[in-house]
Amino acid sequence: MARESRKKKQKAGVLAPTVTSALMICLAAALALLVQIRLKADLHRLYNEINTLDREVAQARRVNQKLQVDYEMLTSPAGLHSRLRDLRLNLIMPGEDARVVLPEPRVETSPVLAPEIPDAAVGASGGADHRLASRLSGR
16 A cells, blocks of 8 residues: 555656646747737738728829829910810910000109298208208209
8 A cells, every 4th residue: 555655656746747847838839829829910900001001102192193184284375275265264375466565654854843941941940951952942
């Protein structure tokens, strides 16, 4: 009996490290699988974001191309004329004979007249103002 219990203890002692090692290997494998699943999920999310951004860039390029064509149409004389005709604005492009040249207005030169200064004011302000006034008025 004593031998049997000793053998059981020896088997249990030998078995414990094997079970612990197997458990640790299983936990490590499970952890590695969880990490791989997480990384694949992140990779899938990133690919979806890249595809969404690619679609947005393609849409922006299409809009840009359309705006460029519209701009070129509106800046060219033929395109502008067709746009005016489509909108029925009854506007026409001016030609060489449709221009009107207005003559320059004539500028008449008139002498500058100085205001008359009464003699009483001349005496009060001094002789310099009177001389200037007489020079301007031509006296």
